[in-house]
Each structure stands twice: as C-alpha cells, then as structure tokens.
Amino acid sequence: MVTIIYQLLLIIQYQYKQICWLILFIARYIPLRQWAHDELHSPKYQKFLTDKLPIIIPFAKQDWQLWNEYYRLRYGKATKPVKPQKGKPHSVPSDTICPLCGAPHEYIYDNNGGRGQLKCKVCGQTFVNGKRVVSPLKLQCPYCGHALQPVKNRKHFRVHKCINSNCSYYKRNTKKIPKDTPPSDYWKYKLHYLYREFSVNFFDMDLSQLPKWATSFKYKKNSAYIMGLCLTYRVNLKLSLRQTVQALKDIHNIEISHTMVNSYAKTAAVIIKPFVDSYDYKPSNELAADETYIKIRGTKAYIWLIMDKVSRSILGYWVSMSRDAGPCILAMRMAFEKFKEFPGKALKFIADGYSAYPLAAQQFKIEKDWDVSVTQVIGLTNDDEVSKEHRPFKQIIERLNRTFKESYRVTCGYKADDGAVYSTTLWVAYYNFLRPHEKSCGKKPLNQVELLEGADNMPGKWQLLIYLGQQVILKQQTSVVSAVQVE
Structure with missing residues (x-):
C-alpha cells in the first residue's frame, strides 16, 4: 500500500511540472483570446481607445x-x-x-x-x-511631461498630441508593433499619447429648458379625454399618427386630424418631461448605457439611453444628430442628477466599447471631480473575463433598445428633430410609469405613483400624468420667482 501511494505522488508531481511548463509555453507563444481587442493586434479598434487625463497646468494671474x-x-x-x-x-x-x-x-x-x-x-x-x-492653460503628457501640441481642430474639441519621440508611452507601443509591419502602415496603430480638449462646456447647458415649439392646450372642439385617447393609441399601442386618427374614427366615432394628434403629443411631452426628469427613482449603483440608431429627415441620428440595472427605470435619455461625447455627457448628466449624493467609485457604469463613454467620464472628473469608472463590454461574444462578468448588463440595455424600436418602426423615421424628442419623451414616460412589466414588477409599472393608481383606464392615467407635470412646472416657476425677489 505504501508503495502504491508513493508511485501516485510521483505521478502527481510529474503532471504538475508538465502543467506548469504548458502554461508558460502558452503565455509566451500563443496569444490569449482576451487580447483579441488590443489596439496593437486590431488596428480597426483605434477609435475606441481613450488615454488617461494629461497633466493640466491652469492659467494663473501674476504680477x-x-x-x-x-x-x-x-x-x-x-x-x-x-x-x-x-x-x-x-x-x-x-x-x-x-x-x-x-x-x-x-x-x-x-x-x-x-x-x-x-x-x-x-x-x-x-x-x-x-x-x-494664446495658451490659457498648459497640457503635459502624463508619461514624459512633454507639452502637448494641438494637431487637429474639430467641431466641439481640439486634439492634442505628444510628439516626444522619447516618451515611454510611444516607445512601449512602438515595440509592440508586429515585426512584419512596414513603416508605411504605422499610422494604423495608436502610438502617441492623445487628448481631446472640448471647446463647448456641456455642463452649463440647462437640461430642463422648454423647447421653442412648446405650446399650450386649447380644447376648442375636443376634450381632455380625447387627448388621453390620442396618447393611448399613439404611445401605448404604437400606432402612427394616421393610424391613430383611423382608430378614433372606427372605434369611437371621433373625427380628428393627424395634425391635432401631433400637436397634443408634442404639448403633452413638454408638460410631462419635468415630472419624469425630477422624479425620485432611488437609483442603485449599477447603471447600463447604450446608444441606438434612428432616422431624422432620412439622416442617421442617435438616441442615448441610460437605465438602472436593478429597478430597470430609464434615468437618462438624449436625442442627437451626432455620435460623439457631447450628447453622451448630457445623457450621463441627466442620469447622475437622479442621485441625491453621487456614489463615486462605488458606481458601476457599464457601456459598450465606444470611446465617447470614457471621454465623458474624463469630463466629469475635470468639471465635477467625480470618479466615473466605465466598464466597457466589447463585441458580441465573451472573449474576455470582463465580458463574461458584465454581459448581463449589456443584454439588459440591448433589450431596452429592442423595446424602443418596436414603437419607432411604425414611424419609418422622424421628419424633424422635435418629433424625435417628443416621441422619445413620451415613450420614456410610458415605460417608467404606465407600461406593465411582467417579470420585474408582476404586471405593474416600474414606478408606482399613488395618484396614477386611482385611474380606471389609460386615457385617465395620461391626464393625471400631465397634471403631475403641471404641478412640477408651477413649483419650479414659484421657486424662480422667490429667488428673484430675494435678490
């Protein structure tokens, strides 16, 4: 018996040595799957990379x-x-x-x-x-301390570059270039340190400002109940404007034009938006963000959505004609304003591999001194440990995009910017306060408001939602008048 145990121990030690040798061999000569999205192995991912903040020396008045x-x-x-x-x-x-x-x-x-x-x-x-x-502040490379040089001017930002050939960042990236790459193809790889300096302050913009097309309700021929019916067919049942008109005529024998339905929807969106944006959602520290494509006047546009992973409520949303860091900052501002106290490093913010999210996080660090740690889930398959751990976050926001597209497809795109804005606002209000969610809430809305629970039908709930929005607007106007009187 002792001899058999001794032989088994020898075999186990031999297998252990072989496993250690194989692990070293794989680590040296076989690229692991999590390297698939490294910038030095996949040049097409260059635009998705964001460097850390530079050393900023501010402009200081002297004597x-x-x-x-x-x-x-x-x-x-x-x-x-x-x-x-x-x-x-x-x-x-x-x-x-x-x-x-x-x-x-x-x-x-x-x-x-x-x-x-x-x-x-x-x-x-x-x-x-x-x-x-000429130079109100000085930007220095965080790796070598060399002054950054402006190399490109874009619409909302300027690109600064470290041109020091002795920079440790540049040398390290140069060594990692594949040996068979000709010098003429070096431009495909990210070698130098880059920083984007934004020329527009997206933190000074008023997110609650009423749009220029805001109007008031005037019921000359119809009533508030008919307006509630229009919103129910238009938003809840995902009908187009003309389909809504046809449904009202065939079911309720109500004659109304599609222009009037559009006017009702636009005005309701303006009034409901303050209530939706100022509601206390009690958000958790786990947020998921993504952007999806829409069409405005036949041109590609984008909708940015940020949702709470726990409550599934939409905390931030924004419509933009461009897919850059500016709209991303505005959507993140809208979501972060729902926190009574910003959680800081405890916040888990999950997004895709697009570079706008880490760039926006840098701006929050500069303007607000908030540490926003963005975890990026890249690709459609779990090629690395980060994707395996945070893939459920990404799937949740992708399902939210799919739910939104169900109501968007009937429109075949929007004819104007305001149409996209008011449609998104109404859909977010419906999703957060009126839509029944089976799995998470047991066929009840995500956020249950006591006043809305008293309504027997959906048109009545839309009227009460408009009433809640009016109360928020009156409260905001009263606070502004009081502040002016104090001054």
Whole structure:
C-alpha cells in the first residue's frame, strides 16, 4: 500500500511540472483570446481607445512687479522697457497690458511683424491684441511631461498630441508593433499619447429648458379625454399618427386630424418631461448605457439611453444628430442628477466599447471631480473575463433598445428633430410609469405613483400624468420667482 501511494505522488508531481511548463509555453507563444481587442493586434479598434487625463497646468494671474523684483534679486537688474527703433514710435497701443502679469505697454513688443501677436518682455506670454491669451492653460503628457501640441481642430474639441519621440508611452507601443509591419502602415496603430480638449462646456447647458415649439392646450372642439385617447393609441399601442386618427374614427366615432394628434403629443411631452426628469427613482449603483440608431429627415441620428440595472427605470435619455461625447455627457448628466449624493467609485457604469463613454467620464472628473469608472463590454461574444462578468448588463440595455424600436418602426423615421424628442419623451414616460412589466414588477409599472393608481383606464392615467407635470412646472416657476425677489 505504501508503495502504491508513493508511485501516485510521483505521478502527481510529474503532471504538475508538465502543467506548469504548458502554461508558460502558452503565455509566451500563443496569444490569449482576451487580447483579441488590443489596439496593437486590431488596428480597426483605434477609435475606441481613450488615454488617461494629461497633466493640466491652469492659467494663473501674476504680477509683473514681482517678476521684476525676482529678476533684480536673481540677476542683479530688473527687466528694462522695450526700446523702439530709432526714429519710430512704440508700435503697441498705450492701453495694452499683458493678460498674464499685467505689465504695461512699455514692456510689450510686436512678436510677428504687425500681424496681431504680441509678447510680454517680463513674463514671456504671447497674446493677440492684448485681449485673448494664446495658451490659457498648459497640457503635459502624463508619461514624459512633454507639452502637448494641438494637431487637429474639430467641431466641439481640439486634439492634442505628444510628439516626444522619447516618451515611454510611444516607445512601449512602438515595440509592440508586429515585426512584419512596414513603416508605411504605422499610422494604423495608436502610438502617441492623445487628448481631446472640448471647446463647448456641456455642463452649463440647462437640461430642463422648454423647447421653442412648446405650446399650450386649447380644447376648442375636443376634450381632455380625447387627448388621453390620442396618447393611448399613439404611445401605448404604437400606432402612427394616421393610424391613430383611423382608430378614433372606427372605434369611437371621433373625427380628428393627424395634425391635432401631433400637436397634443408634442404639448403633452413638454408638460410631462419635468415630472419624469425630477422624479425620485432611488437609483442603485449599477447603471447600463447604450446608444441606438434612428432616422431624422432620412439622416442617421442617435438616441442615448441610460437605465438602472436593478429597478430597470430609464434615468437618462438624449436625442442627437451626432455620435460623439457631447450628447453622451448630457445623457450621463441627466442620469447622475437622479442621485441625491453621487456614489463615486462605488458606481458601476457599464457601456459598450465606444470611446465617447470614457471621454465623458474624463469630463466629469475635470468639471465635477467625480470618479466615473466605465466598464466597457466589447463585441458580441465573451472573449474576455470582463465580458463574461458584465454581459448581463449589456443584454439588459440591448433589450431596452429592442423595446424602443418596436414603437419607432411604425414611424419609418422622424421628419424633424422635435418629433424625435417628443416621441422619445413620451415613450420614456410610458415605460417608467404606465407600461406593465411582467417579470420585474408582476404586471405593474416600474414606478408606482399613488395618484396614477386611482385611474380606471389609460386615457385617465395620461391626464393625471400631465397634471403631475403641471404641478412640477408651477413649483419650479414659484421657486424662480422667490429667488428673484430675494435678490
């Protein structure tokens, strides 16, 4: 018996050595599946990558007299005023001062031959016509400390690039390029550090501002109940405008035009939106986000949706004509405003591999000092551990997109931006407060409002939802008037 146990132990030790050798061999010579989306192995994923934030040195106002005192102590003499050429007056206007240190015009000289750029002799700052500073802040590479250079100007941002060939980030990426790649194909790979500086502040935009097409209800021929019927057929039953008109005529013998149905829907969306956006959803720390395609005037547009993974409520939504970081920031702002206190690093934010989400997270770090950790689930199959763990989040938001598309397909696209906005607003209100959800809520709405539970039918619930929106608008207007009176 002892001999058999001894032989088995020897076999187990031999197998252990073989397994260790195979693991080392695979790690060295066989690429693992989770490397499939590495930027150095798949150049087509370059646009999905986002580098970390640069070192930002902000613009700080200085005093030119302190500079002069420093020069006097350091070098034994202060900076002398600019001496113009013999027989020529000083070319800088007398009311010009340096925007950085405040030096008067005697210390400022023309820097580019009369084409508008000036330079201060005291602090060395360049500026244009004494008004605009050329470089209000300085951006440095977080890997080498080299100053970033602007290389591209886009509609809402500027791309800065680290051009230092000795940067550790550049050297590391260069070494990982496949050896058989010719130098002419290096442009396909992301080698240099890049940063996008946004020129539009998406955090100053008012998300609750009423649109320009907002109108009021005027029931000349019809009643509020007929308006509720229009919303029920239009939103709940996913009928088009003309199908809604036909249903009202065939079922209820009500004559109404599709233009009037459209006007009812647009106005109801404006009134309901404040209630939907300000409702206390009590969100969890697990959010899922995605964007889906729609058509506006025959052109591709996008709808951004952010939902709570636990309650399944839609917390953020936005309609945009472009698929960039700006609309993503606005949708995330709308979702994060539902938190009474931002959870910070405890927040689990799941999205796809699009680069707009990490870029938006960087802007929240800069503007709000919020740490938004974005976990990206790439592809349709679980090729890595991250996808395996967070695939259920992605499936939930994809099912939400499918539910939205069921109501969108009957429209065959929207003819105007406002049509897409009001249709999305009404659908979100219906999804959060009126639609029965079988699995999660037992054939009840996601958010049960006591006032809505008292209505016997769906047209009545739409009327009560409009009433709740009106109360929120009145409360907001009262608070604004009170704030103005206090001032």
